[in-house]
Amino acid sequence: MxxxxxxxxxxxxxxxxxxxxxxxxxxxxxxxxxxxxxxxxxxxxxxxxxxxxxxxxxxxxxxxxxxxxxxxxxxxxxxxxxxxxxxxxxxxxxxxxxxxxxxxxxxxxxxxxxxxxxxxxxxxxxxxxxxxxxxxxxxxxxxxxxxxxxxxxxxxxxxxxxxxxxxxxxxxxxxxxxxxxxxxxxxxxxxxxxxxxxxxxxxxxxxxxxxxxxxxxxxxxxxxxxxxFVASFIGSPSMNLIEGEVARGDGRPLFRTTDGLALPLPDGTNAAPGRRLVYGVRPEHVAPAAEADADATATIELVEPTGAETQVQMRLGEHLATGTFRDWPIGRPGERIGLRLQRDKIHLFDQETGERLDAARPRTAGAAGRAA
CATH class of the missing domain: 3.40.50.300 (P-loop containing nucleotide triphosphate hydrolases)
Structure with a gap:
């Protein structure tokens, strides 16, 4: 050895x-x-x-x-x-x-x-x-x-x-x-x-x-x-990535896209309002929810049963997104669905540099940084 x-x-x-x-x-x-x-x-x-x-x-x-x-x-x-x-x-x-x-x-x-x-x-x-x-x-x-x-x-x-x-x-x-x-x-x-x-x-x-x-x-x-790059390459299906900026809503920051879609930010996010970010959430960290409890609503475009899980492609505002769900039935193409996002699994990246905002979530023990 x-x-x-x-x-x-x-x-x-x-x-x-x-x-x-x-x-x-x-x-x-x-x-x-x-x-x-x-x-x-x-x-x-x-x-x-x-x-x-x-x-x-x-x-x-x-x-x-x-x-x-x-x-x-x-x-x-x-x-x-x-x-x-x-x-x-x-x-x-x-x-x-x-x-x-x-x-x-x-x-x-x-x-x-x-x-x-x-x-x-x-x-x-x-x-x-x-x-x-x-x-x-x-x-x-x-x-x-x-x-x-x-x-x-x-x-x-x-x-x-x-x-x-x-x-x-x-x-x-x-x-x-x-x-x-x-x-x-x-x-x-x-x-x-x-x-x-x-x-x-x-x-x-x-x-x-x-x-x-x-x-x-x-x-x-x-x-x-x-x-x-790592966020999009690691994980299958790949992470949902949406461009937008930090905004103020009801006294707390939120993420807003140019088409008006508003999404929750992780607790402790300290990015200044107006900062342009890329919002990331993995398909397995998106769950169907009643509309009253939903963080967002989407329109189903494609349903792909794989057995234990069902992959659903959705239109979230002007953005395509994927969810990996265990519940069945989910719905049919054209129907609306409420979505709940797992907030401690949300990732934020600087839109200009592509680098991760560490404030989005603390690093786990042993996480390695970038090499030259």
């Missing part, structure tokens, strides 16, 4: 910069997930840790060594790719043992390492099969087993589940998380799927445009997003 430290890491392809001074500390044995939209630089950063891309500036440390100039084979890492990269003419056992064969390991050592990895991953009955005889999930487990037999200090995963169907992705998420709990080895995992990040990571690094927007535990990012 090993600690990883990225210090002001930059990457440019020619004159085109893609990473802008990324600094991240990953503790020994920690499971950290890099998440963000396509093109944000997360896979490039992972490849730089692996030694598959050169560092333009800054330092990458694995353990107590700066590894910028070390070849991948000298970094004591193992990488699991998106496309499995198995040799079709080799059996499962031969694929898993290939790196040890290249290293000249004795047969007994190879067999023992493959046997241990096969037991961990449930591959023991499949060791004599070829990749074409395996399902997608089994092939991914073989790729993981090939990494495990090397007993590396760091595991790197580059979107390993993106080629699997939805049910298999859920199963493999649990298997990878269980693998980390067994091995307790440092893992860095790249995905564009924030559900994968939320369910698996010890900490999440949210990236956008080659920069780190926020680093923190999954629930910290969900409960106290540092800015509008």
């Amino acid at each position: 090993a600690r990883i430290a990225l210090q002001s890491v930059r990457k440019s392809f020619g004159y085109h910069p893609v990473l802008h001074g990324v600094s991240i500390d990953i503790e020994d044995g920690e499971f950290v997930i890099l998440v963000g939209p396509s093109g944000c630089g997360k896979s490039t950063l992972l490849r730089m840790i692996a030694g598959l891309e050169e560092v333009t500036a800054g330092d990458i440390r694995i353990g107590d060594r700066v590894v910028n100039d070390l070849a991948p084979k000298e970094r004591d890492i193992a990488m699991v790719f998106q496309n499995y990269a198995l040799y079709p003419h080799m059996t499962v056992a031969e694929n898993m043992a290939f790196s040890l064969k290249l290293a000249g390991a004795p047969k007994a050592e190879k067999d023992a390492a493959v046997g241990r990895a096969a037991e961990i991953l449930g591959l023991a009955p499949l060791l004599g099969r070829y990749p074409k005889e395996l399902s997608g999930g089994q092939r991914q487990r073989v790729a993981m087993g090939r990494a495990i037999v090397r007993d590396p200090s760091v595991f790197l995963f580059d979107e390993p589940l993106s080629n699997l169907d939805a049910k298999l992705r859920v199963q493999m998420r649990g298997e990878i998380k269980s693998l980390h709990q067994r091995l307790k080895t440092t893992m860095v995992y790249v995905t564009h799927d924030q559900i994968e990040a939320m369910t698996m990571a010890d900490r999440i690094v949210v990236m956008n445009g080659g920069r780190v927007e926020q680093i923190g535990r999954p629930l910290d990012l969900y409960e106290t997003p540092a800015n509008l």
Whole structure:
């Protein structure tokens, strides 16, 4: 196992910069997930840790060594790719043992390492099969087993589940998380799927445009997003965001939009009247209510039952909003519905900078701030 430290890491392809001074500390044995939209630089950063891309500036440390100039084979890492990269003419056992064969390991050592990895991953009955005889999930487990037999200090995963169907992705998420709990080895995992990040990571690094927007535990990012990007990216369905300003109403401040919609502000909000903000509330923190008790009324536009919950798209003044409700029936398109907002779950962001107003809600313990 090993600690990883990225210090002001930059990457440019020619004159085109893609990473802008990324600094991240990953503790020994920690499971950290890099998440963000396509093109944000997360896979490039992972490849730089692996030694598959050169560092333009800054330092990458694995353990107590700066590894910028070390070849991948000298970094004591193992990488699991998106496309499995198995040799079709080799059996499962031969694929898993290939790196040890290249290293000249004795047969007994190879067999023992493959046997241990096969037991961990449930591959023991499949060791004599070829990749074409395996399902997608089994092939991914073989790729993981090939990494495990090397007993590396760091595991790197580059979107390993993106080629699997939805049910298999859920199963493999649990298997990878269980693998980390067994091995307790440092893992860095790249995905564009924030559900994968939320369910698996010890900490999440949210990236956008080659920069780190926020680093923190999954629930910290969900409960106290540092800015509008994190607020909109973390959570599914995404947070409802409405532009407006602070106004006075009946002796207490409220949030008002240009079309006259008035919404309650969290207790303790001290933003000055006239300050332009973005008002955020997650769909699961909106509840149907009798009109007399409602904070606002909306017109239903679309009802999407999903089983345990129902997602409802509504017109709130001139704004589209989504609610996630457990009550049924909710109503039909075109009908009016009263809404009650959970006030201690309301988020406020500065409209100009996109940064969170900390006065909107106190940060939870362990919440991480923004990185350079």
